[in-house]
Amino acid sequence: MTNKTNLLYRLPLRFYLYQFLSLFLLALVFTWLSRDEGLDHLLTGYWFDAATHSFPLQKDRLLDLINHRLIKQIVIAAGVICLLYGIIRRQPRPVLVAVLFGLGALTVGILKATSHHSCPWDLVEYGGKAISYPLFSTVPDGSGPGRCFPGGHSSSGFGVMALFFLFYRERPRLAWGSLVFGIVLGLVMGYGQVMRGAHFFSHNLWAGWWVWLTQVVVYGIVSTGLVKEPKSL
Template sequence: MSQTPVSTRFLADLSPAARLWLATPVLFMIPLFWDLTGLDGWVMQQLADSNGFPLRHQWWLEKVMHDAARHLATVVYVGVLVMVWRPVGPFRRLSRILRVEAAVGVTLGLLAVRWMKRLSMTSCPWDLQDFGGVARHVSHWNWGTLDGGPGQCFPGGHASAALAFVALALPWLTSVVGEERRMGRQWLLAVLWGGLALGLTQTLRGAHFPSHTLWTALVCWGVALANHQVFRWVRRA
């Protein structure tokens, strides 16, 4: 008779929330590996030359995928706040404390990325000398090192307009009900696709390296997961 591998039994015994925590170090390796490859520079060189990025002011990317998407994200965020008291659709199945958790998680994700950007001395690709700007390239790992440009470009703020909403998936992803976890995975997938679209928009325009979007995703995920853990403690108190 075949026996279940120890690793499989170990994962099966973990709670849904514990599995998410266990996955986080693996997720951390994705942007870290990307940084180690040095592909950021190669990608941007395919999109621009010494005169800059030709798609920087392309109408669809600038007006729709940036400006309109930012306004849409604001509307969705306000809707999330309203649903704390007046839930609609599947959010009616969540208790108020879980709806508060989701709203707080989204808010903290947005604030975390904004705070990191304000402290960052990393300039955007379109500000670099290689692409017609004045800044020299300095890795975002070199905290506190000036590059001669305006800075405040790491991680990707526009991508966070979608990725911060990963916090909405946590109440579903950590549920013991299989159907609710499936819903959480669907929401997570939608958020990731949205973040990818917004991050790609800014990369094509020259506003952000691809790594900026990857790190934004990790920041939003980490903040949402930590927020979820705090609310778990609150519910148990």
């Protein structure tokens, strides 16, 4: 028998209005921060060794093991466990939440694969050959290999924000806590990549933006389509 506490539910319209308004305002802020790449170069510069024209932590084994591999594998495992639990117990909400884990990362992955922005370690100012350019600017000749925007690795951490929809109905505090935890985890995982020269900080901000947008939109569409409101007498 299906556990009623794990059935899908609709969120009120005002929730989506607040979320889309917040996403719109964040998009304006992130665009402003990306206008001249000043913040990105400031943060990346801390981890670049001008004497050797390299990022000393680029191939650091401990950073690669903990941040780039272990944490990501734990997040993936959590998503798989959530999916299997929902399937075995016939509970649609954990299944959808598990799907949201992956959909956000998939969205970022598609955007990243089509991006002309190259990673810091490929750029001229950091010992590479590619030319950097601000977000939404004209792509210059020599932009390099690209495929580095938004931040793919951080999207795995931001995927944890999907737990918001798992807990909101019965435990709203835990839901909001999960959302904050997902944001922090994504930023931490993303900053680990900044330390290695793999991404600019703004790449990770935009990754979180796209992950949350995807999760909110998909949950809204699925829950609205599958959940029937009781008819009034």
